[in-house]
Amino acid sequence: MLDLKLDIDSVPLAREISDIQRKQIPFALVLAQTRLARDRIKPGIAEVVGKRLDRPTPTTMRSLFYQSATKSRGAKVWFKDSWTTGIPADTYLQQAVQGGARPxxxxxxxxxxxxxxxxxxxxxxxxxxxxxxxxxxxxxxxxxxxxxxxxxxxxxxxxxxxxxxxxxxxxxxxxxxxxxxxxxxxxxxxxxxxxxxxxxxxxxxAPQYRVILPFFKIGENIAKAHGQAELANALREAILTAK
Structure with a gap:
């Protein structure tokens, strides 16, 4: 499971806003993390899954989920870890994510x-x-x-x-x-x-597997590439819509 957290102090705009506008920072953090997970990281990892896994099933392609951020926790992206029946994707994709011996x-x-x-x-x-x-x-x-x-x-x-x-x-x-x-x-x-x-x-x-789906590295790279832009946009939107 990839747990996302963004640093507001690294955004230039955050150093220029007033004390009143700073009250919007928690909302901006929640908005930015949620958008980053939903619009960037989840589809980005899904694209890699489709390219690197050998003929992934429709169930595997639908197994990636995200959880919106709140003021008390960051957004999350993960593979489904429970099914009604059958083995969940979080279990059968472990060898692709971590490599090593197959159980x-x-x-x-x-x-x-x-x-x-x-x-x-x-x-x-x-x-x-x-x-x-x-x-x-x-x-x-x-x-x-x-x-x-x-x-x-x-x-x-x-x-x-x-x-x-x-x-x-x-x-x-x-x-x-x-x-x-x-x-x-x-x-x-x-x-x-x-x-x-x-x-x-x-x-x-046991058959040995190499890492073909570096889940955490992919998510971290996407967060580095788009995190600050999402946070700046969310902060600007939060300030403009503040009441």
Whole structure:
């Protein structure tokens, strides 16, 4: 989360106004910080997200928010840190913002919890599974976990494949399995004519990411470039509209 604060003493106009006009400074600070967050930093970071992330989803592009300033706190810009369902952007964008090792995803945690993958391993998807945004859809992952008997059960709903006729018609229990073929261990899919294809292959050690979205640096640079101009405009507007 980027917390914005501006320095009124650095604005030349602030040194020339009267004591009566100085009463407008708190209002000018609130106005300038809010405009800087809303009109400069939020769209500026969103532009970088669209350019640097690989095929960001519409949800990711809509995940950036700002909070207006008040007299008691500065304006803020941040990625949404909670969803009704699913993983919030503030969580899944951490590797892009900070770099470093990727933590286990929910899919991998389910595999580990059911003894289908070692704790130090990570599951890398086959390129054929990726959608237009470069991700494996939640539906595909649920189908795989169901076939492996590792799907989560919520609110009385059992997502794992069973011996029921309906479940057998889906065929997920026969379709997916974990094993080693040749030198590769992972999740495999049974195809027609007794062929198999890798779905997820296991790797040892966490994937490492470089910083591709320096969120805080981008925000700070935009604030440096436009902060004083926004503050000067807000102060001038506050003085002209003072009653």
């Amino acid at each position: 286990h995803k929910r899919f991998e945690k389910s595999l580990i919890a059911h003894g289908l993958m070692k704790a130090g391993q990570y599951a890398v998807p086959n390129a054929d599974l990726l959608n237009q945004y470069g991700n494996v859809s939640r539906g595909v992952m649920t189908r795989i976990l169901s076939g492996l008997g590792a799907a989560e059960s919520k609110r009385g709903h059992k997502a794992n494949a069973t011996d029921s006729k309906r479940s057998k018609r889906k065929g997920n229990a026969e379709r997916y399995f974990v094993g080693t073929i040749g030198d590769d261990t992972g999740v495999w899919e049974r195809k027609a004519r007794k062929q198999v294809a890798p779905v997820f292959l296991y790797t040892e050690g």
